[in-house]
Amino acid sequence: MSTTLTPAEQHIRDLCIEARQAAQLLATLPTEKLDHMLEEIAAELEKEADLIFAANAKDIAAAEEAGLNKALIDRLRITEKTLATMVTGVRQVRALPQPLGQKITEWQRPNGIKISKIRVPIGVIGIIFESRPNVTIDAAVLCLKTGNATVLRGGKEAIHSNRALIHVIQQCPSLPKGAVQLISDTDRNLVPFLCRQSDFIDLIIPRGGHSLIATVVAESRIPVIKHAHGVCSVFVHEKADFAMAESIILNAKIQRPGVCNAIETLLIDRAIADKFVPQIAAALTKAGVEIRGDETVRKFVSGDKIVAATTEDWTTEYLDLILATRVVDGLDGALKHLATYSSHHSDSIITEDNTIAERFLNEVDSATVYWNASTRFTDGGEFGFGAEIGISTDKLHARGPMGLDELTSYKYVIRGEGQIRP
Amino acid sequence: MSTTLTPAEQHIRDLCIEARQAAQLLATLPTEKLDHMLEEIAAELEKEADLIFAANAKDIAAAEEAGLNKALIDRLRITEKTLATMVTGVRQVRALPQPLGQKITEWQRPNGIKISKIRVPIGVIGIIFESRPNVTIDAAVLCLKTGNATVLRGGKEAIHSNRALIHVIQQCPSLPKGAVQLISDTDRNLVPFLCRQSDFIDLIIPRGGHSLIATVVAESRIPVIKHAHGVCSVFVHEKADFAMAESIILNAKIQRPGVCNAIETLLIDRAIADKFVPQIAAALTKAGVEIRGDETVRKFVSGDKIVAATTEDWTTEYLDLILATRVVDGLDGALKHLATYSSHHSDSIITEDNTIAERFLNEVDSATVYWNASTRFTDGGEFGFGAEIGISTDKLHARGPMGLDELTSYKYVIRGEGQIRP
Numbered sequence: 001m002s003t004t005l006t007p008a009e010q011h012i013r014d015l016c017i018e019a020r021q022a023a024q025l026l027a028t029l030p031t032e033k034l035d036h037m038l039e040e041i042a043a044e045l046e047k048e049a050d051l052i053f054a055a056n057a058k059d060i061a062a063a064e065e066a067g068l069n070k071a072l073i074d075r076l077r078i079t080e081k082t083l084a085t086m087v088t089g090v091r092q093v094r095a096l097p098q099p100l101g102q103k104i105t106e107w108q109r110p111n112g113i114k115i116s117k118i119r120v121p122i123g124v125i126g127i128i129f130e131s132r133p134n135v136t137i138d139a140a141v142l143c144l145k146t147g148n149a150t151v152l153r154g155g156k157e158a159i160h161s162n163r164a165l166i167h168v169i170q171q172c173p174s175l176p177k178g179a180v181q182l183i184s185d186t187d188r189n190l191v192p193f194l195c196r197q198s199d200f201i202d203l204i205i206p207r208g209g210h211s212l213i214a215t216v217v218a219e220s221r222i223p224v225i226k227h228a229h230g231v232c233s234v235f236v237h238e239k240a241d242f243a244m245a246e247s248i249i250l251n252a253k254i255q256r257p258g259v260c261n262a263i264e265t266l267l268i269d270r271a272i273a274d275k276f277v278p279q280i281a282a283a284l285t286k287a288g289v290e291i292r293g294d295e296t297v298r299k300f301v302s303g304d305k306i307v308a309a310t311t312e313d314w315t316t317e318y319l320d321l322i323l324a325t326r327v328v329d330g331l332d333g334a335l336k337h338l339a340t341y342s343s344h345h346s347d348s349i350i351t352e353d354n355t356i357a358e359r360f361l362n363e364v365d366s367a368t369v370y371w372n373a374s375t376r377f378t379d380g381g382e383f384g385f386g387a388e389i390g391i392s393t394d395k396l397h398a399r400g401p402m403g404l405d406e407l408t409s410y411k412y413v414i415r416g417e418g419q420i421r422p
Numbered sequence: 423m424s425t426t427l428t429p430a431e432q433h434i435r436d437l438c439i440e441a442r443q444a445a446q447l448l449a450t451l452p453t454e455k456l457d458h459m460l461e462e463i464a465a466e467l468e469k470e471a472d473l474i475f476a477a478n479a480k481d482i483a484a485a486e487e488a489g490l491n492k493a494l495i496d497r498l499r500i501t502e503k504t505l506a507t508m509v510t511g512v513r514q515v516r517a518l519p520q521p522l523g524q525k526i527t528e529w530q531r532p533n534g535i536k537i538s539k540i541r542v543p544i545g546v547i548g549i550i551f552e553s554r555p556n557v558t559i560d561a562a563v564l565c566l567k568t569g570n571a572t573v574l575r576g577g578k579e580a581i582h583s584n585r586a587l588i589h590v591i592q593q594c595p596s597l598p599k600g601a602v603q604l605i606s607d608t609d610r611n612l613v614p615f616l617c618r619q620s621d622f623i624d625l626i627i628p629r630g631g632h633s634l635i636a637t638v639v640a641e642s643r644i645p646v647i648k649h650a651h652g653v654c655s656v657f658v659h660e661k662a663d664f665a666m667a668e669s670i671i672l673n674a675k676i677q678r679p680g681v682c683n684a685i686e687t688l689l690i691d692r693a694i695a696d697k698f699v700p701q702i703a704a705a706l707t708k709a710g711v712e713i714r715g716d717e718t719v720r721k722f723v724s725g726d727k728i729v730a731a732t733t734e735d736w737t738t739e740y741l742d743l744i745l746a747t748r749v750v751d752g753l754d755g756a757l758k759h760l761a762t763y764s765s766h767h768s769d770s771i772i773t774e775d776n777t778i779a780e781r782f783l784n785e786v787d788s789a790t791v792y793w794n795a796s797t798r799f800t801d802g803g804e805f806g807f808g809a810e811i812g813i814s815t816d817k818l819h820a821r822g823p824m825g826l827d828e829l830t831s832y833k834y835v836i837r838g839e840g841q842i843r844p
Contacts, residue, residue: 024761028785109806113795120787122817198639202817217620221639223646223818244840251842339446361835363450365542373535373838382843383834384531395544395624395831396645397819409817412805413783416795418666420673421804 008185009193016151016200018178019124023149025176027121031098033174037144038094040172042087045137048168049083055164056133063157075132076158086137089387093141096386099405100147113416119408121147123202126194127389128153128216130208133161139205140169140180142389146407149179151201153194155208156186192219202409207390225398227390229317230260230345232375235334235360236280237351238271244372245276245350246283251374252348254287258319260391261346261378265314266325267334273327274300281306281325289321296327314341331356338364345393346375367393367400430607431615438573438622440600441546445571447598449543453520455596459566460516462594464509467559470590471505477586478555485579497554498579508559511809515563518808521827522569535838541830543569545624548616549811550575550638552630555583561627562591562602564811568829571601573623575616577630578608614641624831629812647820649812651739652682652767654797657756657782658702659773660693666794667698667772668705673796674770676709680741682813683768683800687736688747689756695749696722703728703747711743718749736763753778760786767815768797789815789822 005013026034045052056078063073104117125148127139136154143150154162166182169175183194191212195204198221206216207227216224234252236245252263268276277300284291285305292309293301306325313324314337328334331349338347348370349360357371368378378400380388385403392398398406427435448456467474478500485495526539547570549561558576565572576584588604591597605616613634617626620643628638629649638646656674658667674685690698699722706713707727714731715723728747735746736759750756753771760769770792771782779793790800800822802810807825814820820828 024787027787107806109804113799115805123787217643223816225818241840247840247842255843357837361837365446365449365545366833368834368836370836371838372840373836374842376843377535377836377841378834382531383537384529394645396647399831400834409821411788412790412800412822414790414792414795414799415779415783416793418663418669418794419799420669420796421677421798 008187008190011185012183012190012194013197015178015181015183016124016197019149019151019181020200022176022178023121023123023147026144026147026149026179027123029147031100034098034145034147035094037172037174038090038141040174041141041169042090042094044168044172045083045087045090045165048164049080052078052083052161052164052168055160058160059158068157072157076161078133078161082134086134089134089138090141093145093387096145096404098145099408104410111419113414113419116413117410118413119405120411122407122409124149124151124200125407126151126153126197126201126204126222128191128194128204128206128208128212130155130212133158133165135207136162136165136182137169138387139389140166142387142404142407144179146404148407149181151181151183151194153183153191154186159184159186188215191215195220195222198222205390223397224394225392225396225402226394228393229343230262230391230393231265231315231317231341231343232261232263232346232378233265233267233338233342234263234348234350234375235267235328236269236272236276237331237334237349237353237356238269239353239356240269240272240276240350241352242276242279246280248348248350248372248374249280250283250287252376253284253289253323254321255374255376257321260317261375262319263375264316264318264322264324265341266323267328267337268297268325270296270327270329270333273297277301277325277327284323287321289323291323291325293325294327297325315343317343331359334360335363338366342366343393345391346370346378348373348375367391430609430612433607434605434612434616435619437600437603437605438546438619441571441573441603442622444598444600445543445545445569448566448569448571448601449545451569453522456520456567456569457516459594459596460512460563462596463563463591464512464516466590466594467505467509467512467587470586471502474500474505474583474586474590477582480582481580490579494579498583500555500583504556508556511556511560512563515567515809518567518826520567521830526832533841535836535841538835539832540835541827542833544829544831546571546573546622547829548573548575548619548623548626548644550613550616550626550628550630550634552577552634555580555587557629558584558587558604559591560809561811562588564809564826564829566601568826570829571603573603573605573616575605575613576608581606581608610637613637617642617644620644627812645819646816647814647818647824648816650815651765652684652813652815653687653737653739653763653765654683654685654768654800655687655689655760655764656685656770656772656797657689657750658691658694658698659753659756659771659775659778660691661775661778662691662694662698662772663774664698664701668702670770670772670794670796671702672705672709674798675706675711675745676743677796677798679743682739683797684741685797686738686740686744686746687763688745689750689759690719690747692718692749692751692755695719699723699747699749706745709743711745713745713747715747716749719747737765739765753781756782757785760788764788765815767813768792768800770795770797789813
């Protein structure tokens with residue numbers, strides 16, 4: 001390639017080259033050395049608290065000046081408690097079982113060669129994110145635990161905090177140079193360039209809004225695992241326990257509405273609509289949830305309390321106290337709705353009927369399908385993974401919560417005694 | 423999207439939509455039904471032999487007229503024997519164990535929810551290939567066995583054969599409409615359009631030359647698993663058994679030089695170069711192999727027999743009776759060469775020293791690493807997979823030979839009793 005790079009591009013290229021070199025070294029290190037790095041990082045974060053708070057204060061001041069809303073500013077803030085949680089998180093990851101080196105399977109062929117399938121690091125992982133500064137630490141540490149180098153590109157709003165956090169990580173003496181890289185130029189126009197460094201980066205994980213993910217998917221020459229949106233649902237079957245259904249719907253909608261595993265859609269079996277719609281509408285309204293209902297839903301709830309749903313509502317991720325609600329014709333109606341509109345993230349059926357439940361679990365094509373449980377369990381922590389890099393909305397390599405295993409690749413190791421192919 | 427499609431684009435879009443609908447149906451079918459489709463396909467291929475031969479004759483005639491070389495024409499030809507092999511292949515795939523529905527893992531959380539990780543189809547797989555018509559059948563049948571629909575796009579040279587083969591498949595009565603689609607317009611300019619149908623295709627597998635793969639990687643908005651080239655190597659360590667080394671090198675270079683798991687590079691430990699270089703050079707030359715050697719190699723072999731290697735030779739996939747040969751400083755020299763030039767496909771060390779071998783197996787970052795065996799075993803059949811869709815040169819989802827398991831994704835199935843997240 002004879003294209004001349006701009007200084008900003010050259011800087012990114014250099015960071016990527018260093019990350020590749022670090023990854024080659026990390027891949028050969030034993031678990032003890034990787035874990036020691038994590039312990040050093042935890043200790044450095046504690047030691048350098050003042051530096052981190054000072055940098056974070058700059059981000060908060062800039063956010064306030066820019067008039068960001070309070071919720072966003074709160075997400076940005078690193079308090080004593082946030083930092084302590086980060087540090088605890090690092091030590092928890094250190095303590096997790098190491099997937100690297102694990103024999104996934106092993107067998108012998110009739111000709112005597114022995115084949116082992118062994119977990120290895122992926123290499124260099126690029127993570128492009130918009131969220132809170134704690135993602136910076138989480139991502140770097142999970143990747144480091146699994147022998148991967150990272151090239152991180154966070155959002156503009158958290159840039160001072162991110163620089164400070166990465167500076168603290170990089171000064172850990174046992175860390176190879178280049179193992180954790182931060183792109184400190186947050187110019188959006190550089191994202192496509194980063195996504196083309198396929199000689200140095202093995203995987204790109206974008207975490208953020210539609211526009212960020214669309215840019216990465218369009219521009220990337222590197223495999224991408226998207227962490228995109230979730231339009232999750234609960235389907236209340238005619239044989240549902242109403243009390244259980246109400247409890248699950250309220251939990252899945254209200255407990256934390258701003259996350260991808262909260263429900264955005266409620267499907268109700270026509271057979272029980274006359275009884276269940278008024279009950280759940282009352283409970284949701286009482287809890288401050290705005291219902292957007294189809295015609296049948298509105299028929300069963302008095303008057304103008306309920307906004308009329310449009311087709312757009314079936315695919316909208318509100319991330320807010322809003323719930324699109326539709327009456328469907330039994331299981332088949334629910335399956336048809338989900339095949340058409342689901343984002344394939346998390347969907348739950350509430351029923352006491354085993355046969356119906358098993359059909360739902362088998363036929364709904366989502367990363368996590370539930371029977372009589374809240375969709376809010378789609379989460380690395382709730383799965384028992386100890387930590388997660390995020391929730392994949394793709395079907396290749398990793399689907400659903402991504403823990404340490406999903407941050408590894410594998411290789412085949414073959415031991416012979418001179419075998420040749422006949 | 424308000425863009426108007428050309429008729430050719432609209433036709434591709436329609437094929438993809440049908441494939442998506444077929445995939446939704448295939449995903450719900452039991453193994454017996456999928457296997458029954460394969461049996462029907464085998465029987466139809468036998469019954470329609472004349473139609474297939476007649477179509478193939480058109481491709482052969484066109485190839486002869488276009489002046490294609492004899493090797494390429496032979497690859498294109500469907501003989502009685504080729505067809506019989508295809509049919510046997512279909513029945514072998516039918517007889518393979520079914521990965522769909524398999525519980526990969528299962529566990530229970532302290533709150534009582536039970537989580538099962540279950541193999542499911544990927545969905546719709548787009549396969550873009552340039553090779554022989556038997557790939558058409560292999561790809562369609564492996565995908566169908568694992569509940570996936572396919573959109574196939576083969577090369578211009580085999581278009582009549584491919585149309586006939588797919589026609590035969592599509593007339594099997596048990597096959598859902600759209601389950602196996604062929605794009606019969608081989609205009610290369612349509613490949614980018616196909617690679618953007620991310621609403622309908624879940625995975626693109628390109629099999630072919632550099633230019634095809636580069637186009638797909640650049641244009642795709644769909645996850646891609648590349649089946650690209652292999653620059654494989656053998657490293658002869660100072661403690662190698664020379665007879666074993668010679669046997670493995672000859673096998674890996676000569677047994678079938680035109681495939682990706684044949685070696686293109688031979689690395690020889692400096693400690694034994696004076697003895698081993700002349701021995702292997704004589705054997706290779708006798709077998710008709712052209713050696714491209716570095717300075718040291720040429721020093722140990724008389725005069726002008728050996729072509730001088732350039733840096734380009736270390737990364738060239740000859741697919742021919744040519745072998746780039748280099749003397750390196752022990753294991754570390756070999757590791758350094760491979761870290762710089764390897765295509766990360768298959769690399770083998772020949773040594774009697776366990777410690778050295780284990781370091782090589784651990785530190786070489788290739789899909790398959792060998793100790794005292796030929797690289798030619800990197801193959802789904804030789805691995806015992808029963809069949810393969812190809813050999814992935816990527817690290818995500820599938821690395822190395824891709825069998826039935828690698829044609830599946832997974833989902834999490836969670837069964838509860840009303841659990842909500844606290």
